[in-house]
Amino acid sequence: MTEPSPRADGGSAPVAGERDPDGLIRRAGLRVDPDQDQHFLVDDRVLDRIPTYLPADADRSRLLEIGGGAGALTDRLLGTLPDDGRLSVIERHDGYAAFIREEFDDAVRADRLDVIHGDALEVELPEFTACVSNLPYGISSEIVFRLLPEKRPLVLMFQAEFAERMVAEAGTSEYGRLSVSARHYADVELVEHVPREAFEPKPAVRSAIVRCTPRDPDYEVPDEAFFLRFVKALFTQRRKTLRNAIRNTGHISGLAEPEAVVEAIDEDVLRRRPGTLEPSAFAELATIAYERGEPHDP
Structure with a gap:
């Protein structure tokens, strides 16, 4: 010793x-x-x-x-x-x-x-x-x-x-x-x-x-802060479909045009709920939202 x-x-x-x-x-x-x-x-x-x-x-x-x-x-x-x-x-x-x-x-x-x-x-x-x-x-x-x-x-x-x-x-x-x-x-x-x-x-x-x-994720996001904010927003509506969750949480995610985001997502995806999505699927949605939803800091 x-x-x-x-x-x-x-x-x-x-x-x-x-x-x-x-x-x-x-x-x-x-x-x-x-x-x-x-x-x-x-x-x-x-x-x-x-x-x-x-x-x-x-x-x-x-x-x-x-x-x-x-x-x-x-x-x-x-x-x-x-x-x-x-x-x-x-x-x-x-x-x-x-x-x-x-x-x-x-x-x-x-x-x-x-x-x-x-x-x-x-x-x-x-x-x-x-x-x-x-x-x-x-x-x-x-x-x-x-x-x-x-x-x-x-x-x-x-x-x-x-x-x-x-x-x-x-x-x-x-x-x-x-x-x-x-x-x-x-x-x-x-x-x-x-x-x-x-x-x-x-x-x-x-x-x-x-x-x-x-480790680095196996997907890319356009803006990390927005991605995390978008995930947070959708999980405040975890029992809703993604269609309604995106529409209802623009004040949290910072989306000025949530309807434009909904229109750009496939119908079968919109029927799902946040708790069923893998992180990579959230990344795909966040990319669409960032490109179509005119995000800003809430």
């Missing part, structure tokens, strides 16, 4: 990757507030597995973690860094941001750890080659739509229902805007369900880990 490195206070730091998650929570000495999305992963087996879900060829030299909490996953990620690697952790909570800096002082001083105190939806993201995080579930959607366009490998923990929607296939009840948007940027896989008992305190919901491996 590697010998602990000396700390600034004269003690010794635990070896990266071997800290006890319950011990971290105790040392932090802070009130754990589930109402603030604070559910800390304490199962060592799950913590050990999470970094291994990165693709084998992923560049680990600049890792990003969002929501460091008491630092259990931070510890595991530091243990997997290459010799010249660096981990950036974004933590909103004042006390936990300060605790991570103190607990991992040796890594901070060695320039292997950077703690960014702030809201992950507002701070500028640091340069990163891959992101591995147990996300605050309340901001999962906003965070994932911020991370996916970066086209970096992602291993993210979500509420299980969110994860299942993210990886859903066309024609299933879970399939929606999230499914199409995620698959526009990456191959997405649900790699593990995580039981409530793996957390302290236990959340009211099940959790799951999703791996996103970036």
Whole structure:
């Protein structure tokens, strides 16, 4: 076993990757507030597995973690860094941001750890080659739509229902805007369900880990922002036929002439509903809409 490195206070730091998650929570000495999305992963087996879900060829030299909490996953990620690697952790909570800096002082001083105190939806993201995080579930959607366009490998923990929607296939009840948007940027896989008992305190919901491996889509879109907006608009009318969904959502998609779009689409397609379309079919419709519908920013 590697010998602990000396700390600034004269003690010794635990070896990266071997800290006890319950011990971290105790040392932090802070009130754990589930109402603030604070559910800390304490199962060592799950913590050990999470970094291994990165693709084998992923560049680990600049890792990003969002929501460091008491630092259990931070510890595991530091243990997997290459010799010249660096981990950036974004933590909103004042006390936990300060605790991570103190607990991992040796890594901070060695320039292997950077703690960014702030809201992950507002701070500028640091340069990163891959992101591995147990996300605050309340901001999962906003965070994932911020991370996916970066086209970096992602291993993210979500509420299980969110994860299942993210990886859903066309024609299933879970399939929606999230499914199409995620698959526009990456191959997405649900790699593990995580039981409530793996957390302290236990959340009211099940959790799951999703791996996103970036790739270019097998179709082209005329404008990416419009494509994503068009998909979002149609899924607000998921029980309607495409004919009615296109007509009813011009205020969301930004189409000035939705009727012209409807007239340019085959009748058999117009009878379908949004939840039955593969991402490539949405791309074809978005191309027609962009060319015929005089789109503008809504």
